[in-house]
Amino acid sequence: MVDxxxxxxxxxxxxxxxxxxxxxxxxxxxxxxxxxxxxxHQFLSKQNVDPSSIQAILCNPLQQxxxxxxxxxxxxxxxxxxxAGTDHIDLAQCSCLGIQVVCVPGDQADDVADxxxxxxxxVMMKISAAYRHFSKWGPSRPSNLxxxxxxxxxxxxxxxxxxxxKKVAKRLEALDCRIMYHSRNEKPFITYPFYSNVxxxxxxxxxxxxxxxxxxxxxxxxxxxxxxxxxKDGVIVNVxxxxxxxxxxxxxCLMEGEIRGAGLDVFENEPxxxxxxxxxxxxxxxxxxxxxTSDNFTEVCELAAEAxxxxxxxxxxxxxxxxx
Amino acid sequence: MVDxxxxxxxxxxxxxxxxxxxxxxxxxxxxxxxxxxxxxHQFLSKQNVDPSSIQAILCNPLQQxxxxxxxxxxxxxxxxxxxAGTDHIDLAQCSCLGIQVVCVPGDQADDVADxxxxxxxxVMMKISAAYRHFSKWGPSRPSNLxxxxxxxxxxxxxxxxxxxxKKVAKRLEALDCRIMYHSRNEKPFITYPFYSNVxxxxxxxxxxxxxxxxxxxxxxxxxxxxxxxxxKDGVIVNVxxxxxxxxxxxxxCLMEGEIRGAGLDVFENEPxxxxxxxxxxxxxxxxxxxxxTSDNFTEVCELAAEAxxxxxxxxxxxxxxxxx
Numbered sequence: 298m299v300d301x302x303x304x305x306x307x308x309x310x311x312x313x314x315x316x317x318x319x320x321x322x323x324x325x326x327x328x329x330x331x332x333x334x335x336x337x338h339q340f341l342s343k344q345n346v347d348p349s350s351i352q353a354i355l356c357n358p359l360q361q362x363x364x365x366x367x368x369x370x371x372x373x374x375x376x377x378x379x380x381a382g383t384d385h386i387d388l389a390q391c392s393c394l395g396i397q398v399v400c401v402p403g404d405q406a407d408d409v410a411d412x413x414x415x416x417x418x419x420v421m422m423k424i425s426a427a428y429r430h431f432s433k434w435g436p437s438r439p440s441n442l443x444x445x446x447x448x449x450x451x452x453x454x455x456x457x458x459x460x461x462x463k464k465v466a467k468r469l470e471a472l473d474c475r476i477m478y479h480s481r482n483e484k485p486f487i488t489y490p491f492y493s494n495v496x497x498x499x500x501x502x503x504x505x506x507x508x509x510x511x512x513x514x515x516x517x518x519x520x521x522x523x524x525x526x527x528x529k530d531g532v533i534v535n536v537x538x539x540x541x542x543x544x545x546x547x548x549x550c551l552m553e554g555e556i557r558g559a560g561l562d563v564f565e566n567e568p569x570x571x572x573x574x575x576x577x578x579x580x581x582x583x584x585x586x587x588x589x590t591s592d593n594f595t596e597v598c599e600l601a602a603e604a605x606x607x608x609x610x611x612x613x614x615x616x617x618x619x620x621x
Numbered sequence: 622m623v624d625x626x627x628x629x630x631x632x633x634x635x636x637x638x639x640x641x642x643x644x645x646x647x648x649x650x651x652x653x654x655x656x657x658x659x660x661x662h663q664f665l666s667k668q669n670v671d672p673s674s675i676q677a678i679l680c681n682p683l684q685q686x687x688x689x690x691x692x693x694x695x696x697x698x699x700x701x702x703x704x705a706g707t708d709h710i711d712l713a714q715c716s717c718l719g720i721q722v723v724c725v726p727g728d729q730a731d732d733v734a735d736x737x738x739x740x741x742x743x744v745m746m747k748i749s750a751a752y753r754h755f756s757k758w759g760p761s762r763p764s765n766l767x768x769x770x771x772x773x774x775x776x777x778x779x780x781x782x783x784x785x786x787k788k789v790a791k792r793l794e795a796l797d798c799r800i801m802y803h804s805r806n807e808k809p810f811i812t813y814p815f816y817s818n819v820x821x822x823x824x825x826x827x828x829x830x831x832x833x834x835x836x837x838x839x840x841x842x843x844x845x846x847x848x849x850x851x852x853k854d855g856v857i858v859n860v861x862x863x864x865x866x867x868x869x870x871x872x873x874c875l876m877e878g879e880i881r882g883a884g885l886d887v888f889e890n891e892p893x894x895x896x897x898x899x900x901x902x903x904x905x906x907x908x909x910x911x912x913x914t915s916d917n918f919t920e921v922c923e924l925a926a927e928a929x930x931x932x933x934x935x936x937x938x939x940x941x942x943x944x945x
Contacts, residue, residue, distance in 0.1 A: 312768075407773040411742050411796060418739030419748065422732070427908050428749060431899070444636075447916040449731040471795035472735060575755070584751050592771040 302326035303609055306351050306370070309360025311379040312589065313598040317355075321602065331360070338369055348372075353605060358382055358585070359567045364390040375608045377401060379597050384511040384538060397608070401600035403593035410464035412587035413506050413536045414472070416560025417453075419581045420532050421446045421504075426578040449473040454502030456495060456518065457509025457537065458484055465506055477501060480509065495519065499527040504534065511538035521546040524556050531556045536587055539565035548573050551580055562587050626650035627933055630675045630694070633684025635703040636913065637922040641679075645926065655684070662693055672696075677929060682706055683891045683909070688714040699932045701725060703921050705912075708835040708862060721932070725924035727917035733886075734788035736911035737830050737860045738796070740884025741777075743905045744856050745770045745828075750902040773797040778826030780819060780842065781833025781861065782808055789830055801825060804833065819843065823851040828858065835862035845870040848880050855880045860911055863889035872897050875904055886911050 305325040307314060310332070318327050328351070333340045341348050349372045356362055358380035364387045367373060373396055376386060381402035391398055419425050422445035453469050455462045455478040466476050466489065477490040479498045484491070492498035495518055499505060505527060509515050519533065519542040527533070533556060535542060544565040550556045551574070558579035564570050567585055574580050629649040631638060634656070642651050652675070657664045665672050673696045680686055682704035688711045691697060697720055700710060705726035715722055743749050746769035777793050779786045779802040790800050790813065801814040803822045808815070816822035819842055823829060829851060833839050843857065843866040851857070857880060859866060868889040874880045875898070882903035888894050891909055898904050 407797065408746070408771055411772050412746055412748075414796075415739060415742030415746055415748055418735050419743065422736055422739055422907075422910065422914070424736075424739055424743065424905070424907050424910070425749065425752065427910050428906055431894070431906055431908060444913050444915045444918060445910070447732055447914045448735050468792075468795045471792045472738075473731065570755070581748070582752055582755055583746075583748050584755060586746065586748070586751050586769070589768050590746070590771045591768045594768060 303353070304328055304346055304351050305605070306330060306354045306373075308354055308356040308362060308366070309358075311355060311357040311597075311601070313379060313594060313601060314355075316594075316598050317602060320598075325605070337366060341369075353377065353608060355379075355601065355605070356385070358385050360385060362386040367391070367394060367396070375399060375604070377601050377604050379601060381405065382510055382538060384540075399604045401597050401604060402588060403596040403600065405588040405593055406460045406464050408590055408593060409461045409508065409536050409587040410468055412562055412583065413461075413465050413508060413534050413560075414468045416534050416536070416562065416581050416583065417504065417506065417532070418448065420534070420558040420560045420579070421448055421451075423578075425581045429578065450475065451503045452477065452501060453504040453506060454478065454492070454498040455489075456480075456498070456505060456507045456541070457515075458487065458489075459509065461508040461536070462506075465508055469506075474504075481514070495523050496526050499523045499531070502527065503530060504532045507533070507535040507537040507541045509537050509541065511540055516540050517543045519543065519547075521550070524550045527556055529554060529557060532558045532560070534560040536562045539563040539567060544571060551577055627677070628652055628670055628675050629929070630654060630678045630697075632678055632680040632686060632690070633682075635679055635681040635921075635925070637703060637918060637925060638679075640918075640922050641926060644922075649929070661690060665693075677701065677932060679703075679925065679929070680709070682709050684709060686710040691715070691718060691720070699723060699928070701925050701928050703925060705729065706834055706862060708864070723928045725921050725928060726912060727920040727924065729912035729917055730784045730788050732914055732917065733785045733832065733860050733911040734792055736886055736907065737785075737789050737832065737858050737884075738792045740860070740886065740905050740907065741828065741830065741856070741858050742772065744858070744882040744884045744903070745772055745775075747902070749905045753902065774799065775827045776801065776825060777828040777830060778802065778816070778822040779813075780804075780822070780829060780831045780865070781839075782811065782813075783833065785832040785860070786830075789832055798828075805838070819847050820850050823847045823855070826851065827854060828856045831857070831859040831861040831865045833861050833865065835864050840864050841867045843867065843871075845874070848874045851880055853878060853881060856882045856884070858884040860886045863887040863891060868895060875901055 303325050306328045308330055330337055330340050348370050351370050352372050352374050354373055354376045356378050362376060367390050375397045377399045379401055381400055383398055386398055451474050453474045453476055455465055458478040458480045469476050479492045479495050548571045551559055560581040562583040563585050627649050630652045632654055654661055654664050672694050675694050676696050676698050678697055678700045680702050686700060691714050699721045701723045703725055705724055707722055710722055776799045779789055782802040782804045793800050803816045803819050872895045875883055884905040886907040887909050
């Protein structure tokens with residue numbers, strides 16, 4: 298049957314896969330490289346798949362699509378990723394090879410902004426920290442364990458005032474926070490104070506919310522200096538990408554109280570999370586889940602299917618692919 | 622020394638007590654009934670305190686100040702509670718006996734509204750649920766465990782559109798939710814749809830947020846009928862008082878999936894929390910902590926001290942109470 302189906306290499310398990318597979322089993326042969334521990338070329342060989350037969354890759358943001366991977370697959374012409382970011386894909390190599398990269402994140406900016414606010418409230422009001430100690434809760438509850446901080450009036454520095462950053466700002470306004478921002482350039486028509494570098498932003502903020510894309514300019518934009526400048530009362534929320542922060546330094550600062558707390562939906566080496574973070578009461582962790590709403594799920598599924606459909610129908614207009 | 626100090630009966634440990642005690646040890650004898658397992662009259666007798674010497678009570682919302690308690694203490698003239706609500710105090714009895722009740726909650730409406738939003742985002746986006754399973758997180762993470770729901774566009778019914786309810790509404794607007802409400806009467810100048818009963822509100826809502834005071838009209842205002850009407854996709858957030866909900870029915874509905882989830886900062890018999898709630902992934906629990914911010918803490922401390930000061934100075938203008 299496989300020879301009648303288009304091979305679709307699935308690198309990293311996009312969460313939409315089960316639905317996509319149920320809907321398109323008659324159209325694509327889903328090559329689930331992620332489910333094997335073998336290196337890719339061995340996996341394909343074991344599946345009797347000729348690497349040069351593969352034209353399309355489906356991936357999620359947790360899976361690196363490196364030049365090495367692309368070299369193995371000389372016919373790949375499209376990569377569909379269920380993410381807004383493309384930092385996991387070697388774009389330079391794709392450009393050289395004429396590979397089209399299609400992002401189908403769904404309409405997730407609202408969800409990411411909601412996650413940022415959820416994490417911020419949680420860290421500031423210590424919801425998760427209290428929850429962890431809940432079983433001990435009683436008349437003898439420790440008197441200061443749960444003391445959180447008012448959000449009202451806090452100075453929040455947004456790093457990256459794009460589509461998501463603006464939605465974060467809108468929500469922070471409703472919380473009566475004072476908003477300032479850093480981005481590549483000062484935005485026209487925006488009245489929030491602009492800081493051209495993140496250290497200055499940190500100096501004037503109680504909280505930093507990171508929601509910019511990851512690229513060479515923004516990698517580790519929050520380094521030890523930024524964290525020490527933010528200071529012992531400072532909180533960091535990251536809903537962008539893990540590598541926006543120097544994660545080792547973040548762990549150290551959190552453990553040593555150099556900053557007060559953090560709410561993290563993203564990590565440098567996902568799905569790995571620094572194990573030191575788990576026992577910390579000043580940290581709230583979320584598994585890159587901001588966009589994992591069932592509403593997005595349906596939308597992403599449709600968009601990914603459509604992107605593949607358009608690609609294959611334009612590539613091979615005369616070859617019947619359907620099995621029935 | 623005790624005879625030179627004003628006895629202050631502390632019923633339930635207000636979290637401000639350590640600071641208040643440090644500041645006023647020379648003025649008040651803090652009778653910490655909460656720290657003893659003895660019945661109140663035995664506790665006082667063991668402390669060699671004549672019950673009729675007690676004029677003032679300091680309490681928190683977790684401690685019932687019943688008619689029985691007041692009968693033991695014939696000279697009580699003031700109750701200072703570190704809460705906005707007075708449902709834990711027998712107000713009718715206070716009124717008969719001419720006892721003044723002073724609430725010193727601090728400026729907490731913003732914090733309670735923030736807690737409501739934090740709990741709502743957590744339940745909808747399953748932050749705590751994902752966190753609990755975080756240690757299992759990896760490439761093999763269960764594909765639908767974390768699927769939350771978009772907040773954007775959800776219909777949120779607010780029960781009680783007072784000071785807190787309005788602040789909740791303001792935040793929900795920033796989240797692009799659709800707002801409607803129930804309260805005793807329709808509010809002038811408010812354009813959100815009004816429902817004169819909670820069942821109708823539930824029928825038209827995806828989420829109910831409870832932030833009204835507890836009184837005989839609102840006790841168990843969310844009963845089984847309301848929950849079944851809200852339905853299997855419905856979420857309840859309670860930052861008001863535990864007894865606004867029929868808690869037994871709530872537990873049953875959550876366990877049986879009759880409603881989808883709940884975020885609870887308050888419980889019917891605090892500090893007791895129904896033990897069935899702890900293992901549920903569709904529930905986020907917080908230990909009545911909405912107002913426990915360090916900013917409020919300072920304010921409440923000052924207000925409580927001031928209330929006692931004013932009372933004692935007006936009651937006993939000529940008796941020197943200071944020990945120095």
